[in-house]
Amino acid sequence: MSLLKISDVSMNYHSIKGETQALNNVNFKVNEGEFISILGPSGCGKSTLLNIMNGLLEPSSGYVLYKGEDIKSNLDKIGYMFQKDHLFEWNTVWENVILGLKIKKQLNDESKDRVNELLDAYGLLRFKNHYPSELSGGMRQRVALIRTLALKPEILFLDEPFSALDYQSRLLVCDDVYKIIKTEKKTAIMVTHDIAEAISISQKVIVLTKRPSNVKAEIPIDFENHNLTPFEKRRSPEFSGYFNRLWKELNDGNE
Template structure:
């Protein structure tokens, strides 16, 4: 089932020096339960597109539909995970993950129990009274994801969520995040500049051209080992073929 329709999206920025095109006529669909990555060279408009998709920016032309309705009417169905975890150092882990619920006055028994179940399922419950400074980088990213999931969104937008982590931690957290997203049956759209990361996590990858970003190719990712984790995918025989193909696409313009 198609969850998101992206129709004829373009974006131009205006300044005293004139008009700068950032995105040009982008069209695609996202299926429910899909993990989609957006890949492209630096400055191609990846983050701009992500911010348009989740309603933070207005496109110059085009529309975003969520189950057939305008995206701004469905902002409560959206979760956004930033490059940095943005945890409040003066709040405990539990206070951080319930931040959205507290802001929206949704601290019901049902929601609190759901958050505690998430913390228990993903090995964080014993740290609920700890502060962010007492957590590892990987744990902080899991907390940030659970904070996003606490409001039970249907689709998650991930803006280079692992870029602040060291390489070894990134590999472990990729497995954690993919596992959590799969178990919670969420749709995810991630922006990244890392080809390996995109291949290891995604069901599908969109490649944008250089600015103004346009849709250069749409690649389905299929591994014969359907149960492979993101880390295990990196050692599968298909991985190198996908990497070489995507590298050529990125290097073609």
């Protein structure tokens, strides 16, 4: 059984000017341990789809199942990583990371030990008493991800998590996030507008059509060397083939 099943999901928005259909019968599945990226033309509803998948939005029709149950009954299994890190500038790294645990009343010796282990594993332990303004953009994103992982989610949703960073930082943080998610054995679904990013970090790319969106293609990404980092994949001979295919899928019929 798939970890996540998106079945006949449609979404209509209503305004004074009338009805706008954003999504039209979207269907696909996500298996446990997969890293999937969602690509599509600008304004096609990628973030809307992500928010339906994680239970923040109710679709006009269709449903999302998590292990065969309604996603809204499993919100505690979900972690979310936003475009911005949303760290509180007046809190230290430690205080930011344990915030979710405090809110959910899960802060105890065991969870504190886990947070310390995560900070240590991903190079942030010596910065635990620093403030966000003292960190680089990449380090801030690592803190945001560790804050999410502290709650032990089974599936992560990432909404263009690198878009607020400069190009060099994006490359470095993409490697960092990929390593963390792979090491922690998490299932992840990412929305991005960056073809190269999707290829370098994903095992499968879902390509959406222009609005009203549905699934145009599902493209497996499988490099011969499975140990390459996202940055190394960009320099692999296989990379250009995937890029050209995705570029064609995105632009054929989407002009």
